[in-house]
Amino acid sequence: DTAVSQTPKYLVTQMGNDKSIKCEQNLGHDTMYWYKQDSKKFLKIMFSYNNKELIINETVPNRFSPKSPDKAHLNLHINSLELGDSAVYFCASSQAVTDTQYFGPGTRLTVL
Amino acid sequence: QKEVEQDPGPLSVPEGAIVSLNCTYSNSAFQYFMWYRQYSRKGPELLMYTYSSGNKEDGRFTAQVDKSSKYISLFIRDSQPSDSATYLCAMSHSRGTALIFGKGTTLSVSS
Numbered sequence: 001d002t003a004v005s006q007t008p009k010y011l012v013t014q015m016g017n018d019k020s021i022k023c024e025q026n027l028g029h030d031t032m033y034w035y036k037q038d039s040k041k042f043l044k045i046m047f048s049y050n051n052k053e054l055i056i057n058e059t060v061p062n063r064f065s066p067k068s069p070d071k072a073h074l075n076l077h078i079n080s081l082e083l084g085d086s087a088v089y090f091c092a093s094s095q096a097v098t099d100t101q102y103f104g105p106g107t108r109l110t111v112l
Numbered sequence: 113q114k115e116v117e118q119d120p121g122p123l124s125v126p127e128g129a130i131v132s133l134n135c136t137y138s139n140s141a142f143q144y145f146m147w148y149r150q151y152s153r154k155g156p157e158l159l160m161y162t163y164s165s166g167n168k169e170d171g172r173f174t175a176q177v178d179k180s181s182k183y184i185s186l187f188i189r190d191s192q193p194s195d196s197a198t199y200l201c202a203m204s205h206s207r208g209t210a211l212i213f214g215k216g217t218t219l220s221v222s223s
Binding site: 004033040041042043044045048056058090100101102103104105106108 | 120146148150153154155156157158161198200209210211212213215216
């Protein structure tokens with residue numbers, strides 16, 4: 001009974017391609033996040049949505065576009081992929097009144 | 113100066129040892145402090161959560177926050193090989209905001 005799930009788990013693609021990563025949570029949370037973890041394991045916030053509304057948008061290239069069709073889903077679309085986009089992308093969710101964020105298993109993106 | 117500093121290690125200890133992991137931070141507005149554990153190729157999982165200064169204990173784990181020194185610690189007693197993982201400190205200044213993570217400390221407990 002997965003709380004936060006992501007698909008795909010692994011994604012290998014060529015430079016210049018467009019790809020999407022999907023995230024779903026079944027915890028009833030109202031806030032969802034995308035984090036990027038680089039090769040040195042540093043985890044950094046990219047976006048946050050609260051009730052389908054974008055509330056955090058860190059300095060991320062506009063090739064990255066999050067979309068939240070409903071409270072339980074937050075997808076990440078990446079255009080014109082670059083080598084430097086290779087990383088593990090984690091989705092997380094929380095109830096806004098707490099800070100306990102639950103993370104998904106991650107999507108390992110490799111750009112060749 | 114980075115907002116959150118954490119020694120990446122690696123830290124190697126024998127089974128049964130007491131482990132001390134630490135983070136320092138620069139933003140005095142941080143109020144919520146967390147420790148996450150991340151096994152290889154897995155997502156971070158929450159270990160401990162503390163609001164403001166003080167101590168919190170959960171089984172073999174104790175989290176300490178000293179806001180006056182901008183210093184947080186995680187102690188692991190009677191460490192086990194299954195504790196081998198990367199430990200990430202994280203903090204935020206208000207509820208429902210993004211967490212600011214340290215770089216993580218890699219711990220290896222040998223049997």
